[in-house]
Amino acid sequence: MDLKTKLNKLDLDLPEVSIPGGNYTSVNIRGNVAYVAIQFPIHNGEFQYQGRLGDQVSTENGYKAMQLCGLNVLAQIANKIGFDQVLGLNHIDIYYRAVSQWDESPKVANGASDLFVNVLEEKGTHSRAIFGVENLPRNFSVGLTSSWTLF
């Protein structure tokens, strides 16, 4: 089953590939590793899920925000490489902004982790780090960086 069919079964689709906000490349291939620049919850150019978790953004919406970051990663890989050439996802770094008493970051991070595992199966297995940052560009609640091993 191809990527779009799998996503459609989950009632999801690939967003438009977002354009780098600076002098870098969204997917940088060196040797057999693809490094994907930080992806934010942007849907077809529209900034979504801005604010802090536990305040403007609920845990449930944080999950959707991380899922949208993950969909942007999938769109970048599909656009630049294609998943036939991908051995698998290596690791993801997840950045979140939250009010101090909020402590649901593992649940929110699963928005990306579930997506990768459900859509890519063994290729989507990954390690991860989560940490709460003070600021992200454009007041985004979350961000996601990843690297992938290619055949």
Next chain:
Amino acid sequence: MDLKTKLNKLDLDLPEVSIPGGNYTSVNIRGNVAYVAIQFPIHNGEFQYQGRLGDQVSTENGYKAMQLCGLNVLAQIANKIGFDQVLGLNHIDIYYRAVSQWDESPKVANGASDLFVNVLEEKGTHSRAIFGVENLPRNFSVGLTSSWTLF
């Protein structure tokens, strides 16, 4: 000398391997690199060293907290791979939470760095980054992410 003997000489031992707090894997092997998910100061299931450095957690205890994170990394590698198959540690990212006037993070980070170098010698040589985050899951004071090259 094997890992446990070396640790015992330092009056240390391997904690129980901690279980992932979400839909990810603690050690993800892709090609010849092992990516280890963020490890926290957890000893046999017990959360330790919670709070902020410079307030609830002293610099001396921060050193021990980072050492415990490092021991959890060693436990993960020992459990999944074994050190005979390890060429060496690549890089560690260290996250800490502190009150604003506290500036002893390099000392605290050495809790992990000293462990890796003392126990693994050349295999434990590494580069590192340290930065102070706003939030970590479960109010932990520190966290540690690493990657390793395998033979």
Next chain:
Amino acid sequence: MDLKTKLNKLDLDLPEVSIPGGNYTSVNIRGNVAYVAIQFPIHNGEFQYQGRLGDQVSTENGYKAMQLCGLNVLAQIANKIGFDQVLGLNHIDIYYRAVSQWDESPKVANGASDLFVNVLEEKGTHSRAIFGVENLPRNFSVGLTSSWTLF
């Protein structure tokens, strides 16, 4: 054209290689990847650009601070490896400290990105992540971690 000539044309030069502030190595080579420890805006031993962006450090000076971090990375690679052996830059992580309403981090990050691309051309192409942290050692406004693929 060699590195120093290119830098001189941009009215820049390589700073002295900074010494690790702990028990780690500034450039760690494993297999065909060089991991470079976090670099700060230090010029020949002098700490520069301390404070928060949007307050003590302007956006223009933040750009220069990131450029200086990048020059320190170049100095580390030149000192340990030499650019003839470098296939290219993989990815950079950029940490910044700012007041909450300040939102110019992509511009500031270009201080490093422009340097790598202008000086190294295709070898300097990279992906990047930017996130705003709460604390950095020695009150620095920015920091930069990178990895490089070697031939």
